[in-house]
Structure formats: C-alpha cells, structure tokens
Amino acid sequence: MRILAIDPGYERLGIAILEKTQSTKETIVYSDCFHTSIKESHPKRLNLIAQEVVRIIEEYKPTALAIETLFFSANKKTALLVAEARGALLATCVQSGLQVFEYSPAHIKIAVTGYGKSDKKQVVFMVKKLTRFEKDALDDEYDAIAIGLTLFATERFLFL
Amino acid sequence: MRILAIDPGYERLGIAILEKTQSTKETIVYSDCFHTSIKESHPKRLNLIAQEVVRIIEEYKPTALAIETLFFSANKKTALLVAEARGALLATCVQSGLQVFEYSPAHIKIAVTGYGKSDKKQVVFMVKKLTRFEKDALDDEYDAIAIGLTLFATERFLFL
Numbered sequence: 641m642r643i644l645a646i647d648p649g650y651e652r653l654g655i656a657i658l659e660k661t662q663s664t665k666e667t668i669v670y671s672d673c674f675h676t677s678i679k680e681s682h683p684k685r686l687n688l689i690a691q692e693v694v695r696i697i698e699e700y701k702p703t704a705l706a707i708e709t710l711f712f713s714a715n716k717k718t719a720l721l722v723a724e725a726r727g728a729l730l731a732t733c734v735q736s737g738l739q740v741f742e743y744s745p746a747h748i749k750i751a752v753t754g755y756g757k758s759d760k761k762q763v764v765f766m767v768k769k770l771t772r773f774e775k776d777a778l779d780d781e782y783d784a785i786a787i788g789l790t791l792f793a794t795e796r797f798l799f800l
Numbered sequence: 801m802r803i804l805a806i807d808p809g810y811e812r813l814g815i816a817i818l819e820k821t822q823s824t825k826e827t828i829v830y831s832d833c834f835h836t837s838i839k840e841s842h843p844k845r846l847n848l849i850a851q852e853v854v855r856i857i858e859e860y861k862p863t864a865l866a867i868e869t870l871f872f873s874a875n876k877k878t879a880l881l882v883a884e885a886r887g888a889l890l891a892t893c894v895q896s897g898l899q900v901f902e903y904s905p906a907h908i909k910i911a912v913t914g915y916g917k918s919d920k921k922q923v924v925f926m927v928k929k930l931t932r933f934e935k936d937a938l939d940d941e942y943d944a945i946a947i948g949l950t951l952f953a954t955e956r957f958l959f960l
Contacts, residue, residue, distance in 0.1 A: 686887050687894035710880055720870055720883045727846055727884030728891035734847035 641798060642669065644702040644738065645788030646693070647780050648710070650685045650725040651676060654784030655693070657700045660792050668771050670700060671785055673778040682721065686728040693729055697736045705733040706791035708783070709742045743790050748783075751790040801958060802829065804862040804898065805948030806853070807940050808870070810845045810885040811836060814944030815853070817860045820952050828931055830860060831945055833938040842881065846888040853889055857896045865893040866951035868943070869902045903950050908943075911950040 641661070647654030657670040674692050676685040707730070710723055733740060746756040753766045764782045767773060770789060775781075801821070807814030817830040834852050836845040867890070870883055893900060906916040913926045924942045927933060930949060935941075 681900065683890040683894045683900040686891040690891040690895065719880065723880045723883030724887030724890065727887030727889075730843040730884065731846040731850040731888035732891070734843045735850065740841065740843040 641704070642700065642702045643704045643706055643788055643791055644693070644697060644700070644733070645706040645784045645791065646729060647708060647783035647787060648722060648726045648729055649780065650682065650689060650721055651678070652778065652780045653689050653692070653725070654778070654780030654782070655696060656781065656784040656788050657696065657702055658785065658788035658792070666771060666789055666792055668773055668785060670696070671773070671775070671777065671781050673781045682724070686724060689725060690728045690732045693732055694736065697733070697738070702738060704791065705730075705738040705740050706787045707733075707740065707742055708748060708787055709744050711745065741791050741795060743787060743794070747794070748786055748790045751793040752786045801864070802860065802862045803864045803866055803948055803951055804853070804857060804860070804893070805866040805944045805951065806889060807868060807943035807947060808882060808886045808889055809940065810842065810849060810881055811838070812938065812940045813849050813852070813885070814938070814940030814942070815856060816941065816944040816948050817856065817862055818945065818948035818952070826931060826949060826952055828933055828945060830856070831933070831935070831937065831941050833941045842884070846884055849885060850888045850892045853892055854896065857893070857898070862898060864899040864901060864951065865890075866901050866903065866947045867893075868908060868947055869904045871905065901951050901955060903947060903954070907954070908946055908950045911953040912946045 642659045645656040653674040655672050655674055659667045659669050676688045749758045750756045753762050760779055763786050767782050767785050802819045805816040813834040815832050819827045819829050836848045909918045910916045913922050920939055923946050927942050927945050
C-alpha cells in the first residue's frame with residue numbers, strides 16, 4: 641500500500657510518500673518540504689500547494705491520504721489560514737480518488753512515540769529510528785512522515 | 801465584466817454569476833444555493849463544492865471571484881470547517897484563472913445597504929431593490945449576490 645502523508649500548511653507543506661506491504665516495513669518513497677513565497681497572494685499559495693500535491697499524486701500514485709486535523713492554536717488567524725490549506729488539499733485529494741484518513745496531533749504522537757504529549761524532538765527521533773531516515777530535513781517533512789506512519793499503525797485492518 | 805460570487809460554506813454554498821458593463825446595471829445571470837449531504841464525509845463535501853464551482857465556471861466563464869472573508873464566530877469548529885471550504889474554493893478558482901477579490905462581512909453590508917451593521921433582512925431587501933431579483937431563495941443565495949454587488953461597487957477602476 642502506497643500513501644500520501646501531509647503536514648498541512650500554506651507557507652511550508654510537509655509531504656511524504658510511504659509504502660508498506662503485509663510483509664515489509666514502512667519505506668519512505670519520497671519526502672519534501674514544499675515552500676510558497678510570501679510574495680504570492682494567499683489564494684495563489686493555496687493553488688500552488690494543491691498543484692504540487694496533484695503533481696506528486698500523478699507521479700507516485702498513492703491510494704490514500706493521511707493528514708493531520710487542526711486544533712485551535714493561540715493564533716486564530718493562522719488557524720484559519722491553515723484550515724484553508726487543509727480544505728484545498730482535501731478537495732484535491734478526493735478529486736484524485738484518494739481515501740482520506742485524518743489524525744489528531746495527540747493520536748500521531750501516541751502512534752509514533754507512544755506518548756500523546758511528546759515534543760517535536762521526540763517525534764523526529766522516533767521517525768529516524770522507525771524509518772532509518774537520516775536526511776537533514778525540516779520539522780514539517782518529519783511531521784508528514786510521522787502522519788504517514790500513524791496511518792500504517794492505526795489502520796491495521798488494511799493489512800489483514 | 802462577468803463575475804462569480806460565493807458565500808462560502810460546506811453544507812450550503814451560495815453561488816451567483818453577475819454581469820455588468822460600463823453602460824449597464826448589474827444583471828444576475830445565474831444564482832443558486834448548492835447543498836451537500838451530511839451523509840457525505842467532510843473531505844467529500846469539500847470536493848463536491850469545488851466540482852460544482854468548476855462546473856459553473858466552465859459554463860458561465862467568469863473572470864473574477866468575489867468571496868466573503870471569514871471571522872471567528874462563537875462556534876470555532878464551524879469556523880474551521882468553513883475556512884476549509886473557502887480554501888478548496890480559492891484554490892479551485894485560482895486554478896481556473898479567476899482574479900480573486902475578498903470582502904469582509906462589514907464591507908459587504910456597507911456596499912449593499914450603506915450600513916456596516918445591517919441585518920440579514922436589510923441585505924435581502926437591498927439585493928431585491930438593486931437587482932429586481934424576486935426569486936424565493938435562501939439567504940445564502942442572496943448573500944452571494946450581495947458579495948457580487950460589492951465587487952462592482954468597490955472595484956470601480958475596473959470600469960473606467
């Protein structure tokens with residue numbers, strides 16, 4: 641099973657393609673942190689992230705999307721802008737035929753580190769451990785991989 | 801000039817196509833309130849509204865989008881879901897080549913009724929007055945038309 645995993649954002653978008661079969665461990669097929677320029681309008685940035693995801697779906701042909709749900713942060717304006725990014729990505733992925741799986745930040749932390757309140761560093765440490773991924777990447781990219789690992793850890797019925 | 805006007809939502813989406821030339825008044829070419837079923841998943845509903853807007857853009861070929869900005873309501877969860885709908889719609893409209901114009905609720909009320917704190921009833925009354933639109937429609941449809949009228953009232957340089 642090949643999946644697309646996304647840490648949603650409009651400025652930095654963590655994207656990963658992960659693969660797992662009944663008999664093999666999780667493999668990272670692709671991962672990146674996609675950036676959009678602050679010089680672009682917000683609607684244009686939403687379009688750019690949607691276009692990038694379409695490009696990756698067409699190249700790697702995943703069948704499911706794993707994406708983080710959004711909770712209210714201290715900065716409400718940022719929360720709304722990230723929600724808009726999530727909306728653009730969800731509509732795009734459904735249009736491309738992907739099945740959507742959404743996980744809360746706590747769920748992702750439990751799945752990857754075993755503890756719902758672990759910090760960013762612990763998530764990165766466990767992603768490296770679990771996947772032998774050693775690229776010097778931004779947190780967004782590690783977060784995307786963590787979200788993908790969460791799908792594999794959670795939807796075990798898919799591998800029965 | 802032909803524009804698409806949207807009152808964003810994931811359950812009910814107010815949509816209008818309005819037209820205005822340098823010498824003529826605003827005309828409503830099309831308007832509707834598009835519904836999505838609560839039986840569908842949220843990502844699927846985002847996809848359905850995006851698909852509907854693509855269909856209308858292909859049929860009526862507007863060159864600009866007028867859409868309402870979002871402010872935090874009492875219900876934060878609803879605000880995030882509507883933000884996701886806005887995101888899906890913005891990315892879709894940019895992809896279709898539309899220029900995007902965003903207006904706050906207060907701006908729309910001032911443009912249509914002359915008063916930033918007018919209520920729903922006053923907006924509907926003025927939309928009817930200004931456009932001779934007499935269909936027995938839902939508020940969402942009237943709101944979309946009001947947002948379109950706001951673009952024409954605000955972006956006067958487009959008609960110089």
